[in-house]
Amino acid sequence: MSKTAQNIYVASFIGVLTLGFISSMSGVLDYKQPNTYSVLDGNLAKSFEDHYDKELPLKDIGTNVWAALDFVLFNEGRLGVKIGADGWLYSDEEFKPDPTGTHNLSDNLNTIEGVRNELAKHNIKLVMAIVPAKARLYPEHIGNNHASPIHADLYQQFHKAMDREGIMAPDLLATLEAAKPRGQLFLRTDTHWTPFGADIAAKRLSAAVTHNFVLPGDPQEYVTSTEKTESYHGDLTRFIPVDPLFKTLMPPPDDLQKRSTVAASQTEGADALFAESNIAVALVGTSYSANPNWNFEGALREHLQRDVGNYAEDGRGPVLPMLGYLQSDDFKNNPPQVVIWEFPERYFPMPNDLSEFDQDWVARLKNQGNEQNLALTGNR
Incomplete structure (x- = not known):
């Protein structure tokens, strides 16, 4: 910014604080002490504090101002987001280095191997749905951001590891890149894919499953x-808290056209109670699968022509939902033939807090993978 523009912004900031101070003084004068409170106890101070917070949101004003200054002067948001070009936002997990990343890669690989071996004991096949990073699929909009070395070829590393361990993992990156001219695959202001992107991935995965398994x-x-197109403010906009004072500074919202999938028999008025109770395919993963906004589960049903049991969870990464599923009654009593594990690439070098699970069981599971890795290494 020019020196003049900077001075204007500083003056604006001081003006906002001055207005906030004036508002606070009027709020102080408006305060009336409740008759039920004594000056000697702490309730009077608490009553005044509650009144001040309710009537005088000076903290919110300050948050808006500082966020606006960071956004306009430095093109930065809060921890959690990277500001790209052309109104695009990215999760900072796709860029930031992790000093323990190499260890985590090995640990997560052991976990994946252990899950594959655990499923194999029940004659269940594992199919990995590795979701490429948004920054990898849309590098043209990342602006001045640069991925750390561990992320440079992370997707390729992940796929090579799956190939080396004999785990099926269709190349979703190539499939999605080929579909870019046909429509937007990821939302500009959100971490996740669009319903179109989810459909493209589901079609590729379904083709691999039906080609290899009966x-x-x-x-x-x-x-x-x-459904009708909606204006959608993605999850990454939460890390730019300029609303409501500077709402116009925000990147424009996405246009989200939601989709819904139902069995054709339901559209014809047939009784859904007579549908098959056994689920051939289970889906486990993150919010890419759990959030109905993307209709990934529905797209899999359409392309597989089978019902799909969805055990994905929001906000828990890919590993915790999978371990929870392996210990669930559904897995024990109604095991599927195929498990599709949706696993965003950015989680491959990230640690997992597995303290909610029995540690002996977790250790045995990971050891299955470690033993498999050692065996494969020894055979080279």
Whole structure:
């Protein structure tokens, strides 16, 4: 920014603080002491504090101002977001280095191997759905941001590891890149893919599953319909807290056209109670799978022509939902034939807090993977 523009912004900031101070003084004068409170106890101070917070949101004003200054002067948001170009926002997890990343890669690989081996004991096949980073699929909008060395070829490393360990992992990056001319695959202001991107990935995964495995039961037709387009402020906008004072500074919202998928028999008025109770395919993963806004679960149903049990969870990464699923009654009593594990690449070098699980069981699971890795290394 020019010196003049900087001076204007500093003056504006001082003006906002002055207005806030004037407002606070009027709020102080408006305060009336409740008759039920004594000056000698702490309730009077608490009463005044509650009144001040309610009537005089000076803290919110300060947050808006500082966020606006960071955004305009330095092109920065709060921890959690990277500001790209052309109104694009990215999760900072796709860029920041992790000093323990190399160890975490090995640990997560052991976990994946252990899960594969645990599923194999029940004759269940594992298919990895490695979701490429948004920055990898849309590098043209990252601006001045640069990924750390551990992220440079992370997707390729992940795929090579799966290939080395004999785990099926269709190349979603190549599939999504080929579809870029046909529509937007990731939301500009959100971490996640669009319903179109989710559909492209689901179609590729379904083709791999049906080509390599014979799923039980008869194919069932599913129908996907589109709903009206909505204005959508993505999850990454929360890390730019300029609303409401400087709302116009925000990147424009995305246009989100939601989709929904139902069995064709339901559209014809058939009784859904007679549908098959056995689930051939289970889906486990993150909010890419759990959030109905993207309709990834529905897209898999449509392209697989089978019902899908969804055990993905929001806000817990890919590993915790999988370990929870392996210990669930659904897994024990109604095991599927195939498990699709949706695993965003950025989680591959990240640690996991597994303290909620039995540590002996976790150690045995990881050891299965470690033993498999050692065996494969010894055979080279």
